Structure formats: C-alpha cells, structure tokens
Amino acid sequence: MSTGPNAGRKIPSRTIILGEPFRVELVPDLLSDDEAVSGETLGESHRIRINASLDTEKQWRTFIHESLHSGLHVNGYGNVSDSVTEEMIVQTLEYVVVQMIRQHGKQLLEVFGDD
Numbered sequence: 001m002s003t004g005p006n007a008g009r010k011i012p013s014r015t016i017i018l019g020e021p022f023r024v025e026l027v028p029d030l031l032s033d034d035e036a037v038s039g040e041t042l043g044e045s046h047r048i049r050i051n052a053s054l055d056t057e058k059q060w061r062t063f064i065h066e067s068l069h070s071g072l073h074v075n076g077y078g079n080v081s082d083s084v085t086e087e088m089i090v091q092t093l094e095y096v097v098v099q100m101i102r103q104h105g106k107q108l109l110e111v112f113g114d115d
C-alpha cells in the first residue's frame with residue numbers, strides 16, 4: 001500500500017461522464033500516432049488513457065482535459081467541430097476548471113458534496 005504524499009490521489013480506474021461509464025488507464029510512455037502525448041480519449045470504446053510518466057498534478061490535469069473531450073463525445077459535439085477547434089475549447093475549459101478548483105475548491109466541495 002502506498003503511503004507517500006500522493007497516496008489517495010491516484011487517478012481512478014473508472015469514471016462516469018454525463019451518465020456514461022469510462023475506463024481510465026495509466027499507460028507508460030503513451031503514444032498517439034507515434035507522438036508522445038499526455039493523454040487521449042477513445043470515445044467509441046469509452047476509454048481515457050493517461051501517460052503514466054507524468055507527475056501526479058499533470059495526470060489529474062490530463063484526467064480533467066480528457067474528461068472534457070469525453071463529455072463532448074458523449075454529447076455528440078465531437079462530430080460538430082474540427083479537432084483544432086475542439087482542442088482550443090477543451091484547453092480553455094481545462095484552464096477554467098483547474099483555476100476554479102484552485103480558487104474555490106473547498107467551497108465547491110461544500111456546495112456539491114462528495115456525492
């Protein structure tokens with residue numbers, strides 16, 4: 001059992017996005033089209049893959065980022081916009097979400113609870 005400073009902060013192996021279950025996999029040296037990437041979403045198979053060589057904070061940031069892609073996929077928006085536009089939208093939302101959590105994380109947890 002891990003007891004380091006990041007114990008309990010491990011990326012979950014599954015998550016629910018807009019009602020749909022997704023598997024989350026930590027993959028060593030993740031490649032997409034032969035390029036090293038932080039993460040990728042395989043929407044059709046409901047899988048999120050995260051590069052295991054990232055540090056914990058980057059893994060969680062990537063988890064948020066890929067969850068946003070997954071949400072767009074579930075809602076069908078992935079077919080509406082081109083991949084460059086989608087990436088711009090998802091990156092912007094990722095920054096907003098991370099900043100919201102940094103500024104207001106405790107209040108957000110109090111209001112929305114931990115499910």
Ligand SMILES: [Zn+2]
Pocket residue numbers: 065069087090
């Ligand atoms: Zn992306």
